[in-house]
Amino acid sequence: MPRWYSYLIPLGLWVVVINVSMPAPKSYPDSPAPGLVLQAKQKLDAQDLARVQYVILVEGSSLTMNGFDGNRVQTVLTEHGIPAIILQLSSAGANHAERYQYLKEFMEALRPDQIDALRRIKVVLCREVELGYDRNPLNGFLRNGSTGRSMRYLGPDNFPTIFSWLALKFGATDWFKKHNLLTDLAGCGLFNLFHVGYVPRMEELAPTAQTEPFFPNITQSPTFTATGSLDAVADAVLDKRSVANFSSYLPWQRKRDRDFREIFRGLITSECYFAFPSWSKGDADYNAWKRRQPGKALFFDGTGTPLVKELDQPSLWYDQLHLQLAGAEIYSEQFAKYLVEQIQSKSL
Amino acid sequence: MLFNSGSFLCFLLLVLPTYWLLPSNSLRKLLLVGASFVFYAWWDWRFLGLLSFVILSVFFGARLVLFERRKRNRRRALLYLWCCLGIELAVLGFFKYFNFFEHNLLVGLHSLGIHAASSSLTFRVLLPIGISFYTFHAITLAVDTFRGTVDRKISLLDVALYIAFFPQLVAGPIVRATVFLPQLEGKRAFDGEDLLVALQSIGLGFLYKIVFADAIAPFVDSVFRAPGEFSWVYLVAGALGFYSQIYFDFNGYSLIAIGVSRLFGYRLPDNFNFPYCATSLTNFWRRWHISLSTWLRDYLYIPLGGNRVPPLKQLRNLMGTMLLGGLWHGASWNFVLWGGVHGAVLCAEKLIHGGRFGKERGEFSISFGLVAGWVITQIIVFLLWIPFRASNFQDTLNFISGLFSLRAGHSSVERQVGMIPWLLLVLPIVCDTFVVRSLRVWREKPALNPELAFAILVLATLCVAMLAKTGLRPFIYFQF
Numbered sequence: 001m002p003r004w005y006s007y008l009i010p011l012g013l014w015v016v017v018i019n020v021s022m023p024a025p026k027s028y029p030d031s032p033a034p035g036l037v038l039q040a041k042q043k044l045d046a047q048d049l050a051r052v053q054y055v056i057l058v059e060g061s062s063l064t065m066n067g068f069d070g071n072r073v074q075t076v077l078t079e080h081g082i083p084a085i086i087l088q089l090s091s092a093g094a095n096h097a098e099r100y101q102y103l104k105e106f107m108e109a110l111r112p113d114q115i116d117a118l119r120r121i122k123v124v125l126c127r128e129v130e131l132g133y134d135r136n137p138l139n140g141f142l143r144n145g146s147t148g149r150s151m152r153y154l155g156p157d158n159f160p161t162i163f164s165w166l167a168l169k170f171g172a173t174d175w176f177k178k179h180n181l182l183t184d185l186a187g188c189g190l191f192n193l194f195h196v197g198y199v200p201r202m203e204e205l206a207p208t209a210q211t212e213p214f215f216p217n218i219t220q221s222p223t224f225t226a227t228g229s230l231d232a233v234a235d236a237v238l239d240k241r242s243v244a245n246f247s248s249y250l251p252w253q254r255k256r257d258r259d260f261r262e263i264f265r266g267l268i269t270s271e272c273y274f275a276f277p278s279w280s281k282g283d284a285d286y287n288a289w290k291r292r293q294p295g296k297a298l299f300f301d302g303t304g305t306p307l308v309k310e311l312d313q314p315s316l317w318y319d320q321l322h323l324q325l326a327g328a329e330i331y332s333e334q335f336a337k338y339l340v341e342q343i344q345s346k347s348l
Numbered sequence: 349m350l351f352n353s354g355s356f357l358c359f360l361l362l363v364l365p366t367y368w369l370l371p372s373n374s375l376r377k378l379l380l381v382g383a384s385f386v387f388y389a390w391w392d393w394r395f396l397g398l399l400s401f402v403i404l405s406v407f408f409g410a411r412l413v414l415f416e417r418r419k420r421n422r423r424r425a426l427l428y429l430w431c432c433l434g435i436e437l438a439v440l441g442f443f444k445y446f447n448f449f450e451h452n453l454l455v456g457l458h459s460l461g462i463h464a465a466s467s468s469l470t471f472r473v474l475l476p477i478g479i480s481f482y483t484f485h486a487i488t489l490a491v492d493t494f495r496g497t498v499d500r501k502i503s504l505l506d507v508a509l510y511i512a513f514f515p516q517l518v519a520g521p522i523v524r525a526t527v528f529l530p531q532l533e534g535k536r537a538f539d540g541e542d543l544l545v546a547l548q549s550i551g552l553g554f555l556y557k558i559v560f561a562d563a564i565a566p567f568v569d570s571v572f573r574a575p576g577e578f579s580w581v582y583l584v585a586g587a588l589g590f591y592s593q594i595y596f597d598f599n600g601y602s603l604i605a606i607g608v609s610r611l612f613g614y615r616l617p618d619n620f621n622f623p624y625c626a627t628s629l630t631n632f633w634r635r636w637h638i639s640l641s642t643w644l645r646d647y648l649y650i651p652l653g654g655n656r657v658p659p660l661k662q663l664r665n666l667m668g669t670m671l672l673g674g675l676w677h678g679a680s681w682n683f684v685l686w687g688g689v690h691g692a693v694l695c696a697e698k699l700i701h702g703g704r705f706g707k708e709r710g711e712f713s714i715s716f717g718l719v720a721g722w723v724i725t726q727i728i729v730f731l732l733w734i735p736f737r738a739s740n741f742q743d744t745l746n747f748i749s750g751l752f753s754l755r756a757g758h759s760s761v762e763r764q765v766g767m768i769p770w771l772l773l774v775l776p777i778v779c780d781t782f783v784v785r786s787l788r789v790w791r792e793k794p795a796l797n798p799e800l801a802f803a804i805l806v807l808a809t810l811c812v813a814m815l816a817k818t819g820l821r822p823f824i825y826f827q828f
Contacts, residue, residue, distance in 0.1 A: 006799035010806040018814070196813045203766060 035211025
C-alpha cells in the first residue's frame with residue numbers, strides 16, 4: 001500500500017492552491033448574493049462619499065425584502081437634513097449563514113478608496129430580528145438542499161464560522177437528531193472544498209444582473225386570516241418556557257453577532273436591530289423578549305410609536321409575517337423617523 | 349438499487365454485519381439469498397417470479413442431468429441438458445428478443461405486402477434487469493454438471509445463491525459454477541486481508557464510476573441524442589467520450605461487485621485487464637469483459653469445434669460466436685453490426701497471423717509493430733463503440749457519416765451543449781493505463797514509484813472532478 005503522504009500531500013496541495021486561486025462561491029450564480037451586492041455597490045459608486053454622513057447597511061430575509069423600502073427611508077432621512085445612503089441586502093429565505101455571505105461579498109466588492117472613505121463617516125449595521133432565523137442559523141437549508149443558493153455560502157472559508165454557530169446551538173443529543181443536516185453539510189462542504197464541477201459551472205456563468213432588495217407584496221395570501229388585534233399580540237406576557245427557549249438561542253447569536261462585526265474590520269460605528277410586528281404569537285413574543293433584553297443595542301419593532309396601531313389592519317398584510325406594499329410604506333416611514341430620532345439624540 | 353446510491357449503502361450496512369454475526373454457513377447463505385431477492389425486488393418485485401423460475405428450473409435440470417450421468421446414461425443426460433438449456437434460452441429469448449423479432453417480422457411482412465400488424469398481435473415485453481447474466485449462470489451450471497466439472501448434488505440454497513448473488517446479479521461478472529460453488533462449502537471466517545482488498549476494489553470502482561464515467565456522461569448523452577446536429581469535432585469528442593465512459597462505467601461496476609463479494613468472503617473473477625492497452629483485437633477480447641468472452645469461448649466457440657476444426661469452420665464459428673455475443677448485449681441491429689465487425693476483424697487477424705495475435709508480451713517490450721497494432725486496434729474499438737451506443741441504426745449511419753465527412757454542425761446546438769474539455773476525455777484513460785496499471789500490474793518491477801503513482805492518481809481524480817458536470821447515473825451494463 002502506498003504510504004499516507006502519497007495522497008495526503010496532493011490532497012492538501014490541491015485544496016490550498018484551488019481554494020486560494022479559484023473561490024468556489026463565485027461559481028454559483030443562482031444565489032441572490034451577486035445581484036444584491038451589485039445593486040448595493042452600484043448605489044455606493046454613484047454617491048460622493050465625502051458628502052455623506054451616514055451609510056446604513058440593512059440586512060434581512062423576506063420580511064425585510066417585503067417590508068423595508070430603503071429608498072423611502074433614505075428620502076425621509078435626507079428631508080430631515082441627514083445625508084445618508086441606505087444599502088439594503090435582503091432576500092426571501094435568506095438565513096443568517098446566507099446573509100453572512102452577502103455581507104462578506106459586499107465587503108470584498110468595495111474598492112480600497114471606498115473603504116477609506118467609509119472609515120471617515122458613520123456606518124450603521126441594521127439587522128433583522130425574526131424568530132425562525134434567530135432560532136436556527138441554517139433555517140431553510142434542507143429546503144434549499146444542495147442548490148447553488150446554499151452552496152454559495154457553504155464555501156470552506158465559511159465552514160468554521162457556521163460550525164461554531166451550530167456547536168453553540170446544538171446540544172449533544174441534537175447533533176445526533178440533526179444527522180441529515182450534518183451529512184448534507186459535510187457533503188456540500190467537501191463538494192466545494194475540492195471544487196467538484198467548478199469548470200463547467202464557471203463556463204456557464206451568465207453576467208450578473210441587479211437584484212432588487214425591496215420587493216413589495218401587492219396581494220394577500222389566500223390562507224391569511226387575522227385573529228384579534230396586532231396590538232394585543234405585540235403586548236405579550238411571556239411564559240417561563242418561552243423565555244427559556246429564547247434564552248437558549250443567545251450563545252450562538254452572540255457568536256454570530258461577533259462574526260458579522262468582524263466582516264467589516266472596524267468599519268461599523270453602531271448597530272441597530274429591527275423587527276416587524278407580527279400576527280403570529282410566537283414571533284411577537286420573541287420580538288417582545290428581544291426588546292426587553294438588557295444592553296446598549298438599539299432595537300426597533302414599532303413599540304412606543306404609532307406603527308403597531310397603523311399596521312393593525314389585515315389589509316396591509318400579505319400573511320402573518322409579511323407586509324403588503326402599503327404596510328411596507330408605513331413601516332419604512334416609521335423606521336426612518338426612529339433613525340432620525342436616534343441620530344439627533346446621538347445614539348447612532 | 350444502484351451501487352452508487354444511499355439505499356444500497358444502507359442495505360449493505362444492514363446485511364454485512366448480520367452475515368458475519370450469523371453462527372452457521374447455512375444461515376448466512378439463507379440471508380444472502382433473501383438479501384439478493386430484496387435487492388432484485390427493489391427494481392421490480394414482479395420479476396422475482398421469473399428469477400425463482402430460472403433458479404428452480406436449473407436446480408431440477410442439473411439434478412436430472414447429474415442423476416443420468418451417474419447412471420452413465422449419456423443420451424438421457426444430454427436430453428435433460430437440452431431441455432434445461434431450452435428453458436433458459438426460451439426465457440432469455442422471450443424477454444429480451446421478443447419485441448425485436450416481432451418488430452422485424454412485421455417489417456419483413458410489410459415489405460412483402462403482407463400487412464399482418466395489428467394491435468391485438470403486438471404487445472411490449474418489459475426487459476427484466478440482469479436477465480442476460482442470470483440465465484447465463486443457469487446455463488453454466490447445467491453445462492458444467494453435464495461435463496462433470498460439477499460432480500455433486502447441489503442444494504437449492506446453493507443454486508439460488510449462485511444464480512442470484514446480489515453483487516453479480518444484474519451486471520456480472522459471469523462466474524463459473526466451478527469457481528463459485530466450491531466457495532459455498534464450509535463456514536468462512538472473517539479475514540482482514542479480504543476486507544482491505546475489498547475496500548480497495550470498491551474505492552477504485554467508485555472512482556471509475558462516479559468520477560471518471562459520470563464526468564463524461566452528460567456530454568456523450570447530448571452528442572448521441574442527436575448526432576446529426578453536431579460537427580465532426582463534437583462527434584469525435586462524443587465517440588471518444590463513450591470509448592472512455594463505457595470502460596470506466598462497466599469496469600467500475602465490476603470492481604464494486606468484486607469488492608462487495610469479497611466483503612462476504614467470496615471471490616469473483618476479474619472482468620477487465622486494461623483493454624485499451626491491447627495491440628490486437630484478439631488481445632482486446634482477452635482483456636475486455638473477460639468473464640463474457642471466456643464464457644463465449646468455453647460454452648459456444650469450443651463446443652462448436654474451436655480451433656480443432658478446419659480453418660473455414662473456425663472462421664464460421666468465430667463469426668457466429670461474435671454475432672451472438674453482439675446480440676447478447678441487446679436486441680438491435682446495432683449490436684449485430686458491432687458483434688459482426690468485431691467477428692470479421694478477429695477472423696482477419698486469424699487468417700493473417702494465426703493464433704499469434706492475442707499472445708501477451710512483456711510489459712515493457714515496445715516495437716513499431718506493437719505501436720501500429722495498438723493504434724489500429726484502438727481505432728477499430730473506438731469506431732465500433734458508435735453502433736454500440738447509438739439509439740438506432742439510422743443514428744449510427746448519421747454519426748459515422750458526420751465523422752468522416754468532416755461536416756459542420758449547428759452552432760446554436762453546439763453552444764448549448766458546450767464542448768467537453770479534452771483533458772476530461774484523455775486524463776482518465778491515461779491515468780488508468782499508466783498509473784493504475786503501474787500500481788496493479790507491475791507490482792514486481794514498478795515503472796513508477798507507488799507513492800508517486802498514487803499521488804498522480806489523486807490529483808488526476810481531483811482534476812476530473814473539477815472538470816465534470818455532476819449527477820447520479822445508473823450503470824450502462826444494467827440494460828443488458
